[in-house]
Amino acid sequence: xxxxxxxxxxxxxxxxxxxxxxxxxxxxxxxxxxxxxxxxxxxxxxxxxxxxxxxxxxxxxxxxxxxxxxxxxxxxxxxxxxxxxxxxxxxxxxxxxxxxxxxxxxxxxxxxxxxxxxxxxxxxxxxxxxxxxxxxxxxxxxxxxxxxxxxxxxxxxxxxxxxxxxxxxxxxxxxxxxxxxxxxxxxxxxxxxxxxxxxxxxxxxxxxxxxxxxxxxxxxxxxxxxxxxxxxxxxxxxxxxxxxxxxxxxxxxxxxxxxxxxxxxxxxxxxxxxxxxxxxxxxxxxxxxxxxxxxxxxxxxxxxxxxxxxxxxxxxxxxxxxxxxxxxxxxxxxxxxxxxxxxxxxxxxxxxxxxxxxxxxxxxxxxxxxx
Numbered sequence: 001x002x003x004x005x006x007x008x009x010x011x012x013x014x015x016x017x018x019x020x021x022x023x024x025x026x027x028x029x030x031x032x033x034x035x036x037x038x039x040x041x042x043x044x045x046x047x048x049x050x051x052x053x054x055x056x057x058x059x060x061x062x063x064x065x066x067x068x069x070x071x072x073x074x075x076x077x078x079x080x081x082x083x084x085x086x087x088x089x090x091x092x093x094x095x096x097x098x099x100x101x102x103x104x105x106x107x108x109x110x111x112x113x114x115x116x117x118x119x120x121x122x123x124x125x126x127x128x129x130x131x132x133x134x135x136x137x138x139x140x141x142x143x144x145x146x147x148x149x150x151x152x153x154x155x156x157x158x159x160x161x162x163x164x165x166x167x168x169x170x171x172x173x174x175x176x177x178x179x180x181x182x183x184x185x186x187x188x189x190x191x192x193x194x195x196x197x198x199x200x201x202x203x204x205x206x207x208x209x210x211x212x213x214x215x216x217x218x219x220x221x222x223x224x225x226x227x228x229x230x231x232x233x234x235x236x237x238x239x240x241x242x243x244x245x246x247x248x249x250x251x252x253x254x255x256x257x258x259x260x261x262x263x264x265x266x267x268x269x270x271x272x273x274x275x276x277x278x279x280x281x282x283x284x285x286x287x288x289x290x291x292x293x294x295x296x297x298x299x300x301x302x303x304x305x306x307x308x309x310x311x312x313x314x315x316x317x318x319x320x321x322x323x324x325x326x327x328x329x330x331x332x333x334x335x336x337x338x339x340x341x342x343x344x345x346x347x348x349x350x351x352x353x354x355x356x357x358x359x360x361x362x363x364x365x366x367x368x369x370x371x
Contacts, residue, residue: 091113118242
């Protein structure tokens, strides 16, 4: 199969979908890899590094899209890329369809095959292609939150870990999944007082066993969130429902409960956000203020640390990319339930139920489109 990797063009997206090591593995399986020139530069991977493992460097994105049977990306196609997508072309990337009706319609119109990283799911309900980026985003959420708590950034002027004789900051983490546990781990390691909320008592028991002593676990509810918000300096939104929009856990009226200069970081922004006041921002313009509360809602947080993120992403996606290339998407989906759950749109039909329900579109079960 001919696999194409275009340069990411979403603002401040510095990652690339495939490392040179990943390209080499695909070559070893008999596939051809074409890379748009300089696609890996911002991640620390040069054209020469790709050429050295047998990948072909292509001058333009148009040619990559035109020639490739399978496109590997990091972020979803944006408007200027829609017309480049061909009927029957396999796209393997993060889509987060439920957060964008425009994107969903565009992919349906293209009649391509969309396999979404974020809905590939193992039997234990874990999301292997979200995990590495969730780990990065969870850890970054605290790093960024700590920065914007500084007075020079408009925050309360609070040091996350405090100092001897001065109490540390209070941090609330909403959601005890991969993002949440990494955020709590980082905040606790910096010395903050951390509260982590989740609906699952089983998850809370696990977190209570493994987390540091400065982490408290609380069963999540609107009442509990309202009770804790007035005491919080930093709130991390870390809730994910695979393939569906995130629930709105903090509504606009609840911001008045928080201290002026407090910070909220919405890691769920790709799925619509778990705060009512969330709107996507960029690394160039990452924050805005609502009712005195600083909002950090960058939609591609791991793009700020691309050397780490690109390697973590390739480590996770490569086995699936090899299977898709070796077998073709239909055979791969028939033989691997994890990949079958990643298939979201096929030839204009939505085959992932939560995406269809997000917009009231028709849903077609995947087995109806498989030959």
